[in-house]
Amino acid sequence: MAAAGLPLPPGKMAAALLAWFDRHGRHxxxxxxxxxxxxxxxxEVMLQQTQVATVIPYYEAFIARFPSVEALAAxxxxxxxxxxxxxxxxxxxxxLHQAAxxxxxxxxxxxxxxxxxxEALPGIGRSTAGAILAQAHGIRAPILDGNAKRxxxxxxxxxxxxxxxxxxxxxxxxxxxxxxxxxxxxxxxAIMDLGATVCTRSRPxxxxxxxxxxxxxxxxxxxxxxxxxxxxxxxxxxxxxxxLITDPEAGVLLERRPPTGIWGGLWSLPECGWDTDPTELxxxxxxxxxxxxxxxxxxxxxxxxxxxxxxxxxxAINRPSxxxxxxxxxxxxxxxxxxxxxxxxxxxxxxxGMRN
DNA sequence: AAGCCGGGGTG
DNA sequence: CACCCAGGCTT
Numbered sequence: 177m178a179a180a181g182l183p184l185p186p187g188k189m190a191a192a193l194l195a196w197f198d199r200h201g202r203h204x205x206x207x208x209x210x211x212x213x214x215x216x217x218x219x220e221v222m223l224q225q226t227q228v229a230t231v232i233p234y235y236e237a238f239i240a241r242f243p244s245v246e247a248l249a250a251x252x253x254x255x256x257x258x259x260x261x262x263x264x265x266x267x268x269x270x271x272l273h274q275a276a277x278x279x280x281x282x283x284x285x286x287x288x289x290x291x292x293x294x295e296a297l298p299g300i301g302r303s304t305a306g307a308i309l310a311q312a313h314g315i316r317a318p319i320l321d322g323n324a325k326r327x328x329x330x331x332x333x334x335x336x337x338x339x340x341x342x343x344x345x346x347x348x349x350x351x352x353x354x355x356x357x358x359x360x361x362x363x364x365x366a367i368m369d370l371g372a373t374v375c376t377r378s379r380p381x382x383x384x385x386x387x388x389x390x391x392x393x394x395x396x397x398x399x400x401x402x403x404x405x406x407x408x409x410x411x412x413x414x415x416x417x418x419x420l421i422t423d424p425e426a427g428v429l430l431e432r433r434p435p436t437g438i439w440g441g442l443w444s445l446p447e448c449g450w451d452t453d454p455t456e457l458x459x460x461x462x463x464x465x466x467x468x469x470x471x472x473x474x475x476x477x478x479x480x481x482x483x484x485x486x487x488x489x490x491x492a493i494n495r496p497s498x499x500x501x502x503x504x505x506x507x508x509x510x511x512x513x514x515x516x517x518x519x520x521x522x523x524x525x526x527x528x529g530m531r532n
Numbered sequence: 533a534a535g536c537c538g539g540g541g542t543g
Numbered sequence: 544c545a546c547c548c549a550g551g552c553t554t
Contacts, residue, residue, distance in 0.1 A: 225537090225538080225539095226538090226539080226540085227540075227541070229540095229541090230539080230540065230541085262538095262539070263538085263539075264537075264538030264539045264540085265537055265538060265539090266537080266538085267536095267537065268537090339533090339534090340533085341533075377542095378542080378543070379543095
């Protein structure tokens with residue numbers, strides 16, 4: 177195994193990537209000519225969480241209005257924000273303005289050329305600082321933007337979501353190991369171009385990839401599952417009770433769900449929220465009496481937009497013949513004897529479990 | 533570690 | 544509609 181878990185030596189990786197870049201990379205982006213620190217900086221900040229095609233027109237207008245860091249520092253913030261309007265993440269514009277003033281006041285208008293000094297400027301984190309060093313100053317420094325993350329995660333088959341500290345650390349390790357000293361400008365552009373045009377999030381064009389032979393994700397056929405996507409945000413939980421009213425002879429009382437809402441039109445158990453007295457509900461709705469209630473262990477069912485946690489609330493009764501049921505809305509179902517009606521899945525599972 | 537910022541593109 | 548994008552800052 178090559179360094180840092182890469183399936184190929186970093187030198188080979190960089191060489192293959194650079195050869196590909198010469199033929200297929202993007203060489204005509206507005207901020208590449210000339211790639212001054214100021215122009216690279218503006219582009220990098222605009223490109224944070226924003227796609228190239230969206231950025232280009234904003235970039236042209238911004239540079240035309242604020243051609244230098246001095247011009248930007250001297251401009252009123254409102255003017256800067258006006259040129260940012262529509263790009264989103266407006267803190268970027270405020271930070272840009274603030275950083276321009278710091279560069280003029282503390283660095284005499286010269287952009288710093290160390291990671292530490294760059295990261296001290298508002299709106300410049302580790303990746304943006306690395307990009308400025310590499311692309312504007314030609315100094316070897318790794319970047320780790322969304323493109324590089326995707327390429328590296330697939331190349332070395334890095335497990336887990338890049339939002340966690342451990343995966344982040346691992347990816348920075350890989351980025352550090354892969355970044356070459358020679359042609360670091362081109363390499364930095366190359367890994368982003370590869371991620372943007374070949375190693376795309378969905379349907380990557382692996383057949384066109386210069387790293388094809390050395391990619392673990394491809395070798396394992398796991399391009400689709402790497403890098404792991406952000407875990408779905410925890411779904412809101414709704415808790416309720418489902419009344420499991422049973423009679424030895426009649427069976428279980430089922431009730432049809434209203435036509436809209438969850439399980440619309442399906443058969444389920446009567447629902448009784450935690451703020452409702454089940455005994456009163458049964459009296460009011462069925463003119464029935466329940467001798468005793470007994471809770472069962474809660475069960476969980478997941479919908480696309482929320483999680484339902486329901487507690488089966490078993491009620492024993494004496495004389496089901498006295499209950500008044502609306503024919504099309506309520507029925508006694510004898511588990512195992514009659515054909516089951518269209519049941520909500522978790523209810524079917526619950527009743528299925530009762531037979532055993 | 534998690535939340536937040538945001539308009540736009542994509543399956 | 545859900546998810547993601549050339550991330551960084553705050554809590």
